Amino acid sequence: MNTKKKMSNKSIRGVIWHDIERGFYADRFRYLIAVLMLAGVLIILGNHEFGMMDTIFFIQGGYDPVLIIKEGKIVFPFVWMLIQFLVPFMIYSYCNDDCEGVGIDFLMKCRSRRLWWNSKCLWNCLTVLSVYVVQYATAFVYGLCNGNLSMKVNYELFEKISNKSVPDNPANVWIIVYMLVMPVVVSLVTALVQMTISMFTNPMIGMLAVMAWNVMSVFINNPLMIGNNSMVVRSSVYNAQRIQVWQSVAVCLVVYIVVYVAGMIGFNKKDILVRED
Structure with a gap:
């Protein structure tokens, strides 16, 4: 009896692994595009003073809360928005596509909608993590080419080239920790939101919804x-008067849990055998 249970668990793990593998295979060309987009941004930048950590700060450090008015125009953070586009681009439609074919076979094998949803959530998380691995690897290569793999950020340089403020304490190591961790956490949240919305509407609406959420973040x-x-x-580790870290963590945690549960409940009620023309 125990042997059967162990074989069953092994079989389920194998099915989940193939599900995740299938998702990465479906996105293989998107990864190439993501690498080319990141490389393009850094080539256009062409600043040989940038080290590895400077590069990461440039592409995902963000911008000050008050929009900078320069020569009568609002300076919009195009580079930051481009990076925010990468995760929705990678997530896009695999979950929806999988409901029409192989995904149904997977559901029949595991005989559990909860397991199916958890498998998609796991793929979702791994996809987000892989995007950031690509980003950090690109920054490493760029820093290596510039002969600068320093783990410090040259804040004075950014104050000159992009009018970003200097932090209260440039030596605060938590700035680096926050910069490396919180963008990943936020992307995990938005990726799950996107996948859930896409499941009950369509992939384009899911992607546009999270992109609109990010655009509003620039202004609010x-x-x-x-x-x-x-x-x-925009965090309190950078400037004590800005958003507190606990608030950021709390919002991400609450949204993730609510969307995860809502998605699982919704999928349990969804008739995936009905296809829209």
Whole structure:
């Protein structure tokens, strides 16, 4: 009896692994595009003073809460928005596509909608993590080419080239920790939100919804506008008067749990055998 249970668990793990493998295979060309997009941003940047950590700060550090008015125009953070586009681009439609074919076979094998949903959530998380591995690897290569793999950020340089404020304490190591961790956490949240919305509407609506959420974050300095929580320059570790870290963590945790549960409940009620024309 125990042997059968162990074989069954092993079989389920194998099915989940193939599900995740299938998801990564479906996105293989998207990864190439993501690498080319990141490389393009850094080539256009062309600043040989940038080290590895400077590069990460440049692409995902964010911008000050008050929009900078320069020569009568609002300076929009295009680079930051481009990076925010990468995760929705990678997540896009695999979950929906999988409901029409192989995914149904997977559901029949595991005989559990909860397991199916958890498998998709696991793929979702791994996809987000892989995007950041690509980003950090790109920054490493860029820093290596510039002969600068320093783990410190040259804040004075950014004050000159992009008008970003200097932190209260440039030596605060938690700035680096926040910059490396919180963008990943926020992307995990938005990726799950996107996948859930896409499941009950369509992939384009899911992607546009999270992109709109990020765009609003540029203009509204509030932890409920999720993008603010990924920008280290808008956090209290950077400037004590800005968004508190506990607020950012609390918002991300609550949203993730609510969306995860809502998605599982919704999928349990969804008739995936009915296809829309």
